[in-house]
Amino acid sequence: MDIICDRTKCCGCHACYNICPKNAVEMITDEKGFKYPVINQKKCINCGLCVKVCPILKNNVNKYQKKVYAIYNKNEEERLNSSSGGLFILLAKAILNMNGVVFGASFDKDFCVFHSYVEDENEIIRLQGSKYVQSTIGDTYKKVKEFLEKDIYVLFTGTSCQIEGLKSFLIKDYDKLYTQDLICHGVPSPKVWQKYLDYQKKIYKNNDIKNISFRNKAHSWSLFSTRIDFNGKVYSKTHDKDLFMQAFLSNTCLRESCYNCHFKNDYRNSDITLADFWGVSKVHPNMNDEKGTSLVIINSRKGQELFDLIKTECKYEVSYEDIIYLYNPAYIRSAIKDKKYDAFYENIDKMEFDILVKKYVSHISIFKKLIRKTRNIIKKVLDK
Numbered sequence: 001m002d003i004i005c006d007r008t009k010c011c012g013c014h015a016c017y018n019i020c021p022k023n024a025v026e027m028i029t030d031e032k033g034f035k036y037p038v039i040n041q042k043k044c045i046n047c048g049l050c051v052k053v054c055p056i057l058k059n060n061v062n063k064y065q066k067k068v069y070a071i072y073n074k075n076e077e078e079r080l081n082s083s084s085g086g087l088f089i090l091l092a093k094a095i096l097n098m099n100g101v102v103f104g105a106s107f108d109k110d111f112c113v114f115h116s117y118v119e120d121e122n123e124i125i126r127l128q129g130s131k132y133v134q135s136t137i138g139d140t141y142k143k144v145k146e147f148l149e150k151d152i153y154v155l156f157t158g159t160s161c162q163i164e165g166l167k168s169f170l171i172k173d174y175d176k177l178y179t180q181d182l183i184c185h186g187v188p189s190p191k192v193w194q195k196y197l198d199y200q201k202k203i204y205k206n207n208d209i210k211n212i213s214f215r216n217k218a219h220s221w222s223l224f225s226t227r228i229d230f231n232g233k234v235y236s237k238t239h240d241k242d243l244f245m246q247a248f249l250s251n252t253c254l255r256e257s258c259y260n261c262h263f264k265n266d267y268r269n270s271d272i273t274l275a276d277f278w279g280v281s282k283v284h285p286n287m288n289d290e291k292g293t294s295l296v297i298i299n300s301r302k303g304q305e306l307f308d309l310i311k312t313e314c315k316y317e318v319s320y321e322d323i324i325y326l327y328n329p330a331y332i333r334s335a336i337k338d339k340k341y342d343a344f345y346e347n348i349d350k351m352e353f354d355i356l357v358k359k360y361v362s363h364i365s366i367f368k369k370l371i372r373k374t375r376n377i378i379k380k381v382l383d384k
């Protein structure tokens with residue numbers, strides 16, 4: 001076996017890595033900081049399992065008539081500690097109450113992002129909150145299978161490609177497996193993230209980092225900030241001013257496959273999809289207090305069952321499918337690559353992070369910023 005799937009399409013889901021019976025698939029980090037499978041020919045027995053489970057080589061379809069809600073968690077503390085409406089923590093608690101386990105993205109001690117699992121409610125906080133970096137799956141799919149084979153409930157959460165990778169790896173359906181994905185803008189490079197952290201540490205004189213939030217709501221939910229708690233000092237900048245978020249939202253540092261995402265369809269194979277309910281002030285004004293509102297899409301019977309378990313702990317209104325396409329185009333459309341993408345990566349090892357971003361990230365023009373500001377002022381006046 002030489003290659004598994006086209007490198008420009010490989011989403012890095014790790015299904016091939018987890019399935020290989022001879023550990024012949026190694027996940028090697030490339031020059032941009034993303035992991036790709038490479039086959040060790042000495043170990044490979046040409047069984048073809050890696051190709052069989054590759055979700056990129058499949059075309060799954062889900063015919064379930066989806067349901068859409070605008071929703072938020074009534075517990076204000078849980079909601080404020082979450083990226084949007086704080087739905088994930090409720091789903092996680094529901095599964096833990098059934099003596100299950102919950103998988104999701106967490107930080108390690110160096111603030112690299114990787115998938116892990118929790119078995120105790122006090123640990124959910126590790127998985128809570130969006131981390132805008134590609135999370136390394138490692139051998140978590142094998143762990144999921146071990147739990148399911150022991151008849152234990154599992155909630156697996158992640159991006160759509162990670163859910164597809166898991167389902168492909170498992171081959172068969174398990175009654176006790178629940179999956180939740182996200183509407184995903186795309187995943188930034190772990191190398192770019194590391195470079196940003198090194199830059200911040202230098203500015204803060206190598207102080208220890210205690211905590212990081214990509215979605216601090218101190219200003220508001222829509223004007224969220226990146227907040228880094230150092231030992232005794234705090235860095236906080238809104239997403240339009242933070243250098244890492246500028247590179248992320250300008251599509252300069254996403255994985256190659258994100259620019260042509262295989263999983264951007266008008267269906268999902270997860271049970272539940274979570275996202276921010278952008279546009280909520282127009283569509284469901286009663287649901288917007290700027291503390292975070294989620295868009296929830298129910299994609300299966302199991303998803304509905306799980307939703308029914310938590311809905312009494314939420315405020316919600318039934319919404320409409322068209323709203324997703326209108327206000328959250330990332331549901332069906334891939335990000336468009338920044339024209340400075342190649343130059344950004346060519347210079348990543350040559351420049352300080354701030355200079356790199358200022359030079360090679362396409363910023364929103366002053367003219368567009370002015371229009372946006374004027375629009376906001378008019379809106380505020382009309383709202384009074």
Ligand SMILES: Cc1cc2nc3c(=O)[nH]c(=O)nc-3n(C[C@H](O)[C@H](O)[C@H](O)COP(=O)(O)OP(=O)(O)OC[C@H]3O[C@@H](n4cnc5c(N)ncnc54)[C@H](O)[C@@H]3O)c2cc1C
Pocket residue numbers: 081082083084085086087088089103104105113127128129130131132133134135157158159180182183184185186187188274275276277278294295328330
């Ligand atoms: C890389 C990325 C891109 C996103 N892009 C969009 C977008 O374009 N539009 C939109 O509306 N919403 C997007 N989201 C989703 C949004 O940010 C919230 O995560 C979502 O609304 C859930 O919020 P919550 O308040 O219910 O729970 P939270 O507690 O905020 O979310 C926790 C959930 O996010 C998962 N998660 C966190 N980081 C990662 C990661 N790196 N990889 C995989 N899973 C992760 C956890 O496993 C858990 O399931 C994105 C999320 C990520 C991670």
